[in-house]
Structures are given as C-alpha cells and as structure tokens.
Amino acid sequence: MEYNFRKQIQSLGKLLLVFGLLFVVLIFGLFYLKNNPQVFEDEVEDSALEIISAAALDEETIANSGFINDEGVTQVIQNCTQCHSSKLVTQNRMSAEGWKSTILWMQETQNLWDLGTNEELIVAYLAKNYAPERKGRRENLTNLEWYEIVE
Ligand code: HEC
Numbered sequence: 001m002e003y004n005f006r007k008q009i010q011s012l013g014k015l016l017l018v019f020g021l022l023f024v025v026l027i028f029g030l031f032y033l034k035n036n037p038q039v040f041e042d043e044v045e046d047s048a049l050e051i052i053s054a055a056a057l058d059e060e061t062i063a064n065s066g067f068i069n070d071e072g073v074t075q076v077i078q079n080c081t082q083c084h085s086s087k088l089v090t091q092n093r094m095s096a097e098g099w100k101s102t103i104l105w106m107q108e109t110q111n112l113w114d115l116g117t118n119e120e121l122i123v124a125y126l127a128k129n130y131a132p133e134r135k136g137r138r139e140n141l142t143n144l145e146w147y148e149i150v151e
Helices: 002-035 048-052 059-065 073-080 086-090 096-109 118-129
Strands: none
Touching: 059 073, 073 086, 073 118, 096 118
C-alpha cells in the first residue's frame, strides 16, 4: 500500500512535469507567433483588396506601368492591372461615360470589385488621359513661314 502510494505520487509528478513542459513550449510558441505574424499570412491575404489599400506607388512603378503619370494613377494601377495588362486599358479611348460603363461591365461580368470612393478618381483620370481622340478634319495650319517663288 505504502509502496503503491509513492509510485502514484511519482507518476503524478512526471505527469505534471510533462504538462509543465508543454505549457512552456506553448507560451514560447505563442510569443513567437505574436512577434512573427507573417507565419499565418497566406496567399489569400495577399489578395487584390490588400493591394488596393496600399500607399502611393513610387515613381519607378508608375513609369513601368505604362500609364500616364497623373492624379489617380496609383488607384488605376492598383485596380486596373490585376486581371489584364495596362495595355488593354491604355489602348482604349473613352469619355467618362464610356469608362464608367466599361467598369460597370467588368463588375457585372468579370468580377471586378466595387471601386468605392476611388471610382470617381479613376474615371476622371481615364477620361482625362485616355479621352476619345478627335477625328475628322485637322485644324488649320498656323504660323507658317511662306516663301516667295522667284521666277
Ligand atoms: C477582376 C478582373 C478585372 C479587373 C480588376 C479589371 N478588369 Fe478590365 N477586363 C477584365 C476582363 C476579363 C476583360 C476582358 C478581357 C478580354 O476581352 O480579353 C477586361 C477588359 C477591359 C477593357 C477592354 C474592354 C473592351 O471592350 O474590349 C478595358 C478598357 C478594361 N478592361 C479596363 C479596365 C479598367 C479601367 C480597370 C480598372 C478600373 C479594369 N479594367 C480592371 C477584367 C478586369
């Protein structure tokens, strides 16, 4: 009886030691994760939405984007180059109405997200920098230097 009791105490002690060690490991693990939150970051967090809220882009990124550098270019790059190249955008010329309906079309059929308050800025940027080119008769030439024909 006496012997059994001691054995029980001993195994209880071992059990406590094991749990104690597990506890320490757990605490260290949590502490590590707290300081290294990127461990849990996967591709989902890298999604477009994450990129949308990013800060203004640097000059080099803008220069390489193929977009004209003007107010709103950051929002355009962040929202309009996720699915297709910038070329698909810049090769088009549209009025504000045209750009709006293209965006709406992509939202309805191509899973383009709600652009929120950026939409106005993006449409204004596109309508200004990628406006329809005027077709038709060229303007009259001005500032011509005439010369006399000497016979
Ligand atoms: C969620 C994906 C997605 C995003 C983001 C996106 N587009 Fe598109 N867009 C598409 C798809 C898909 C097409 C069709 C591509 C094709 O025809 O090969 C397209 C086509 C276009 C076209 C060509 C339309 C035509 O009639 O040929 C333009 C212009 C365009 N997008 C502009 C934009 C602009 C501006 C933005 C940013 C506001 C944008 N896209 C963002 C998916 C997207």
